[in-house]
Amino acid sequence: MDFIRKTCAIVFAASLFAISVASVHAVDFSVNSRLSYLGQQIIPTGTTFNGTTVGGLSSLDYNHGTGRYLAISDDRSNINPARFYELSLDLEKFRRSSAPGQDGVSFNTVTTIQKAGGGAFAANTVDPEGLRFDPARNRIYWSNEGQRSGAGFQNPTVREMNMDGSQVRDFAVPHRYHPSGSAAGLAAGDKGVHNNLGFENLAISKDGNTLYTATENGLTQDSLPASISSGSRSRILSFDIATGQSKAEYIYDVSPVAIAPVPAGLFATNGLTDFIVVGDRQFITMERSFAVGAQTPGTPVTGNTIRLFYADARNATDVSGLESISGQNINAVTKTLLLDLSDLKHDDGTPLALDNIEGIAFGPKINGMETLILVSDNNFNNAQFTQFVALQITAVPEPETNAMLLAGLALVSIIVHRGQSMAAPSNP
Template identity: 30%
Template sequence: MRTSLIRRSCAAALVLATTMTPAMAAQPDDSVARSGIGAHARLLGEKIVPHKLSYRNTTVGGLSGIDRDPCTGEYVMISDDRSYLQPTRFYTARIAVDGAGVHSVDFTGTHPFLQPDGSVYPPPSTGDGKAVDPEEVRVDPLSCRYWWAQEGDRPKSSSDPVIQPSIQFASRSGAYRGQLPLPPHYEVTMGNRGPRRNKAVEAITFGAGNRVLTSAVEGPLLQDGPEPDLQHGALIRVTRQSRRGDVLAQFAYPLEKIFTESDPTSPWPPDTGVPSILAFPDDPSRYLVLERTWVAGAGYKIRIYDATTRGATEVQNMDSLTGQNVVPMHKKLVADFHDLGLSTVDNTEGMTWGPTLPDGERTLLLVSDDNFAEDEVTQIVALGIR
């Protein structure tokens, strides 16, 4: 998500549902232990990509999603440039990573994502309702085509077009190959329902033997209660679908409360949400969940959680989570980036499994979205996960 857009958003959406509070069922103290989760992380290394690196007549930046290509061993990264600088696009790269760190990041290609008619996506300024807000990319383990998620747009006024979020399929050169039907909850409406602006579907992952596509909305739906504040977290929806789009299950994930107060002189409210989710290959109920929070005056807080749907309430038939007795997904902290000894903690939005190390430890690669801003960076971080 482009946090610069959020900082320019008015705070009215935060006030919209201040009287709404989703209910969470009490959980036993040993619920996390009984769920079988509890991964541990250690820092392997990091690499900073030069700011606004020029590559094949494009500006590298806004990298908000990353996935490892099982067909090549390379990585694909999506840029959230909404065709302002260059057409909406993705990059491929070789990333040399092992137990000793991240040794190099070498870009190998770039292509625009194309519309069904073969043209590139226009910027939002055209006002024709065809713009997209790209956020996540996954390589289909069965076909090695690209699946990518974009948030659409909830307009600020009734005179602007509604752009629905989508999960699309593309060839390896970016050509349109179709899209996945999304659950009704993900639809942007002009009423007080559906995803908030810039808080729609931003996280997708393949799991359950690559038969299931799991997605998460970045923030709570309007009808599911207010966004997190200093006292309370919030519930977001995590949905499992078949490759045809059938909704198999939906659960509530508990988003953390805001970690500190904002600078009182700043006009920008805190911004928090889930930009990425990653399935464990050997457990269809288990995920790594990335939570990213920005607070004026304090900067970014990046945390990774080990979470499971085991024991969580099925919510797909709940029109609203407000007032419902919901048992959310259990989760346990895996890593807080401030504890890892990184050179900087920035706007990390994408993550993927990397190669397995000789001792069986998994590698996890993460990428930050620099928003094309001078005070932010494109950072590749590698963690070891047990």
């Protein structure tokens, strides 16, 4: 019986260990994790800080060392020089309310982004969109979306800068991303990013060795922009951080526009606006769909539909050797819907009104659980607002972990049963 007790103890401990290991990983994130609404804070358009107009916040990242956030503005040096902010968010002051206030948001510093050789960018020569902080190197990576329009072409770029905004280096973006051909991007032979649909985002791998960016929609030679009837085939592009050279590329299929514009025929778009890494080539991606006059039933009319997906590129085809994927048979990144923010409600049951949310980052842990913080780009439009939304991740054990636990308990039952049979006295 002593052997049985020891065996049962070992099996039971192994089962508990399986659960604890899964819980540790699920605190970061798992595809089965649940996202719940913690609250929001809103900064009115027109707010100023240190002589700059706060707005256009297109990307957000959290510095665990300081407990503060970095947010890049997509001001093209038109209102003020291209810049990023350091700010603090007090999640205790976030409210599930349509009028939450702004007391939980405070701006600490603003830093001008410098061009190579020093100095601020001139007006309309840059379009900052993505930002990630690298704690191991104490550096910031940022993306410039690029431009394809009648006003001129600009190549999309991914760059590294010091904390004071000074330029360190450029990453080697393949030429197939550089716009060429017609301004509309719809003619035969056109190449590169569609206008305003280039490098909107950045993400860093968990080991800190790989930097990812992605086009908001497909390259002109790969697919048309997203519409009501069809999606678009974006590319996720990876870089070796040590060398700055590009590596693998994967196709991410952006969904069609979520809700048709009202009236029909007005402007509508959907795009991959930001993403974060949650595992080996696994991401939480954010798609922002907008259509003039669009409304989810029962929600305010803002035109925005924000959806979070779990995206897995582990079995996706590396298309880095293909100048165009048109006509090619490839495996795209798989994706699973995690949350449609249109489903979120305030404490009084009213729906969350969504602005043009474009940035996502992990925040601090609350009660041992991870948080996700989202931020909106108000386009410096008085009809919009800068919105911070906080979500909490609730860990759910992976199916294989539950299977391990059940198998362990079954083994315990078998051992106990056999032990009881061995110990039972034989019939005379």
